[in-house]
Amino acid sequence: MRRITVEALDDIALGAAVLGTGGGGDPYIGKLMAQAALRRHGDVELIDPHELADDDLVVPTAMMGAPTVMVEKIPRGQEIVSAFQALEAHLGRPVRATMSIEAGGLNSTTPFTVAAELGIPLVDADTMGRAFPELQMCTPTLAGVTATPMAIADEKGNRAILQTIDNRWTETFARSLTVDMGCAAMIAIYPMTGRQVKETCVLGTMTVLEEIGKTIRRARLVHADPIEAVRAATDGFVIFRGKVTDIARRTETGFARGEAALAGTGDDAGQTLRVAFQNEFLVARTEDRVLATTPDLICMLDAETGEPITTESLRYGFRVAVLAMPGDGRWRTPAGLAVVGPGYFGYDIPYLPVEERMGAEGIGSDGPSSGSA
């Protein structure tokens, strides 16, 4: 157990912006909400998952919706507590701690608001190891943990408790309600026992995020290359450097979808990279080859400052470095790929681990080449 301060949230949010892979909502908003709550109520206790008793009840909390809308519609903080409390009342027993469902974006920090407001700890873990756009895309799903009962609430005072036969139906219903609620809603979901958290979640998330954030901050302080710092801290690869030449985005069925085109610079001059996204970056490919796909992480950082760039803040002319990092091993299994692989998102591209794509192509110089190279 250790305490997370207002200052530590700066590093965590910065790390979350990297692992947000362009989505997960603007981490700046989640951070502002969480920091305001910490200023009102004091630091938040971060507990190691192994400090949980097997029968402790843990309820992750999150914001759901299109990031493009969330930026316009900043939550007051109380509605996420309201979602949490509605689920706790439904469950009929006290919840020991809250948790993040995503390691990336807004939702890495939103649960700090709940923890601070209610004086409960936050578990150092998440259910994705990155950000993903849909509710069933959580490692507990792969282990048969159900997302429901879940609570969903809006800022107007509306709320619902959902109970579904599988986690894909949870996503369907919650997405429809989120759209009705104005494309942004607060949720409390995947109620789990301490044992389920330990066995089915990605552990140590907040510590990793804080470390990534610190790495970038330190690199800036000493005028080191923040891109290289992030690459090293994440076992990643710099797959492309370029300038944004085109960006198409639309908000549909509650998601921010689109594609960005980048003209290569430096070693990549003459090449064009297209990066497709649905809230998060999903596929990065040049004219003739695929460089990385979901479930591996694709991140875009400002080429100079290393500042992570979200899909909704991406603009023409931005000079960026595109990084790719290995996704959690559970996502790389056939069962994991069925839930979050390129095929699920409609791309007829076989999944290959990014380290194999990089190694096999002989451009693994930025990182370790894989055994298949």
Next chain:
Amino acid sequence: MRRITVEALDDIALGAAVLGTGGGGDPYIGKLMAQAALRRHGDVELIDPHELADDDLVVPTAMMGAPTVMVEKIPRGQEIVSAFQALEAHLGRPVRATMSIEAGGLNSTTPFTVAAELGIPLVDADTMGRAFPELQMCTPTLAGVTATPMAIADEKGNRAILQTIDNRWTETFARSLTVDMGCAAMIAIYPMTGRQVKETCVLGTMTVLEEIGKTIRRARLVHADPIEAVRAATDGFVIFRGKVTDIARRTETGFARGEAALAGTGDDAGQTLRVAFQNEFLVARTEDRVLATTPDLICMLDAETGEPITTESLRYGFRVAVLAMPGDGRWRTPAGLAVVGPGYFGYDIPYLPVEERMGAEGIGSDGPSSGSA
């Protein structure tokens, strides 16, 4: 208190088909479900609302969705009980009785399934005095009674409890979930005290429906005119007789919408009547004048047999009589018209009580002319 038998349900369903004003779902399906339940569990106790204690808890049950779909997707009966039980569990205290939300269509009889399966009484009342397409269109809404908490369930085992800030939001959320559930779902809604039922609902509904059904059945037996029998039993007007020449229908956002065109016969020869519907018939007008609008009831009956015709069974060539009947007085107030008047459904037509429209036009010969004639 009296008992409703399998045979009595024939009359009730027939009466419900009349007051269903073309919508409310096919009463035949509701009847089959209810009769099957009565055969398994015995007759259902029908209680007068005045037999309810003020603090008794009553939970109406219904099927929600596009009638066009409900015909294809007949419920098994257990899912409506599941919706009722989910709400009862959420409320945390035993429910004394169930009730119909609509006097028309499928939902007049679906609650008999719940009453029979659970061995609880059904209250002789409803919340519309007819059928309407949306959940907020219930007389308790006008008295400030909230539709939530409500439960919604599908045949697959999915369910949700909704808690909304007003009854319009209840409709929005429940409609989205109904669409996700395949355009047909079972609901338990408007939990009320006995006192609220007595003060805010339309009372004596089942008795009225049974009487209308009996009237038609008797008219057929003695070869009397069933159209005139229905008109007399409902204080209605025969506003048009004709043949269906065109019918346009589409299922969108969970509703069956469309319009039927009728070429006049007999006294109405040379005239064309257009009847617009959204699940229920809403507006009936000729080229040059409006004959009737919501919230008054517009019913289409087979010209020979008096059999009520639903919007989804309506076909080219049908010979029909169109009847109009005064809606419940509460719907005719400014507050009522704001919820179910022509303007709400997008028609730029002032509401005039059907008896005024008929009287003022001097064709009130089929019924009492109003004082304004």
